[in-house]
Amino acid sequence: MYVRMKKRNWLVWVCLIVVLAAFWGWRERKFIERYPPENPAWNGEALGTFYSVKLVGSRLTNEGLERLKTAIDAEFEAVERSMSVFREDSDISIFNRAPVNASVPVDKEFAGLLKRALEISDMTGGAFDPTVGPLVELWGFGRDGRHAHTPTDERIQAVRGKTGWQKLSVSKDGVLTKNLDGLMLDLGAIAKGYVVDRLAVAIRGAGIGNFMVEVGGEVYASGRNSTGLAWKIGVDSPLLNAAPGKRLVGIVSLSDRAVATSGNYRNFFKGENGTLYSHIIDPRTGFPVQMRQTGVSVIASDCATADALATALFVLGEKDGLALIDKIDGVEALFVISGYGVCFREATSSGFYETVNYEHLDSKGQTL
Numbered sequence: 001m002y003v004r005m006k007k008r009n010w011l012v013w014v015c016l017i018v019v020l021a022a023f024w025g026w027r028e029r030k031f032i033e034r035y036p037p038e039n040p041a042w043n044g045e046a047l048g049t050f051y052s053v054k055l056v057g058s059r060l061t062n063e064g065l066e067r068l069k070t071a072i073d074a075e076f077e078a079v080e081r082s083m084s085v086f087r088e089d090s091d092i093s094i095f096n097r098a099p100v101n102a103s104v105p106v107d108k109e110f111a112g113l114l115k116r117a118l119e120i121s122d123m124t125g126g127a128f129d130p131t132v133g134p135l136v137e138l139w140g141f142g143r144d145g146r147h148a149h150t151p152t153d154e155r156i157q158a159v160r161g162k163t164g165w166q167k168l169s170v171s172k173d174g175v176l177t178k179n180l181d182g183l184m185l186d187l188g189a190i191a192k193g194y195v196v197d198r199l200a201v202a203i204r205g206a207g208i209g210n211f212m213v214e215v216g217g218e219v220y221a222s223g224r225n226s227t228g229l230a231w232k233i234g235v236d237s238p239l240l241n242a243a244p245g246k247r248l249v250g251i252v253s254l255s256d257r258a259v260a261t262s263g264n265y266r267n268f269f270k271g272e273n274g275t276l277y278s279h280i281i282d283p284r285t286g287f288p289v290q291m292r293q294t295g296v297s298v299i300a301s302d303c304a305t306a307d308a309l310a311t312a313l314f315v316l317g318e319k320d321g322l323a324l325i326d327k328i329d330g331v332e333a334l335f336v337i338s339g340y341g342v343c344f345r346e347a348t349s350s351g352f353y354e355t356v357n358y359e360h361l362d363s364k365g366q367t368l
């Protein structure tokens with residue numbers, strides 16, 4: 001009798017354990033179904049380039065993550081709808097077609113970005129000029145693509161006469177007016193950084209403090225990466241046509257800051273005499289900047305500023321560019337200029353090494 005009782009107890013325990021294990025497995029499965037990984041990451045294409053997002057320590061449910069992805073797509077769509085010169089119906093295209101002195105209303109975000117762009121034009125003495133578009137087209141870097149011949153001096157000066165950031169006004173209530181016939185807007189030198197900032201706001205709005213977002217090489221890094229350290233962002237060597245990340249000159253560690261890079265090693269053409277013409281135009285001359293292979297990275301608290309200043313620094317060159325950065329609080333810059341073979345020279349703003357955690361790599365990508 002006693003033995004049978006013991007056997008029954010034993011059976012009850014086994015059954016209980018089996019039921020508990022099944023329940024635990026079911027709960028785990030439900031949890032995994034409901035919660036994606038803690039550090040989700042994804043990438044895609046938008047605004048004619050690639051983007052990537054990395055989140056760390058996210059507590060989002062699957063639905064929450066899907067909502068964030070949808071919000072990010074909506075940000076891209078909104079920027080494209082108002083600022084893409086490749087869309088006939090965008091606000092920017094409507095403004096570009098508008099006659100002189102016509103009032104063109106735009107949304108608050110567009111007006112805000114344009115005001116910031118004009119501040120940077122002022123700050124850089126016009127090296128950054130969002131009205132440079134017709135020159136970009138003339139030199140074959142625009143929608144029409146490459147031309148067979150380099151333009152004549154006469155033509156360059158005629159087109160340059162259609163540009164000038166001072167000929168553009170934005171009213172307080174977001175109405176744009178051109179004071180020069182034929183004036184056009186091209187926000188290509190600031191839009192990627194700007195969209196990065198918008199995505200960062202959307203991600204923060206979802207309650208995430210540790211993330212990295214990158215659009216076409218322009219980056220904002222917030223908080224810490226998955227190892228609990230500042231985010232590490234590679235600085236590319238200015239090697240002609242090298243894929244991003246293929247060969248690095250260094251690594252910057254960033255937390256709550258943005259980095260943007262401009263250069264002449266990806267989008268350029270070689271003139272008859274072998275000169276390298278970059279897609280960045282010097283608005284003061286109407287000619288593409290002609291420099292040795294160079295990359296310039298700017299670090300700032302927001303990515304739109306970093307993006308616009310990187311383009312401006314490329315126009316200004318090492319000496320004037322770094323002197324300008326030294327006058328702006330909270331912004332640092334690094335020029336990487338080609339020497340001979342795979343050797344590159346670096347030049348920085350005076351506070352760069354003090355305020356930016358920068359790890360220099362040798363030509364094999366090893367830390368020096």
Ligand code: AMP
Pocket residue numbers: 127128129130131132136141186187188189190261262263279280281282283307310311315
């Ligand atoms: P980024 O790659 O950010 O340096 O931007 C380069 C793009 O900005 C070019 O492809 C042009 O569309 C436009 N751009 C070229 N030169 C200038 C300039 N000096 N100021 C503002 N935008 C420019």
Ligand code: MG
Pocket residue numbers: 188189190260261262306307308309310311
């Ligand atoms: Mg730029």
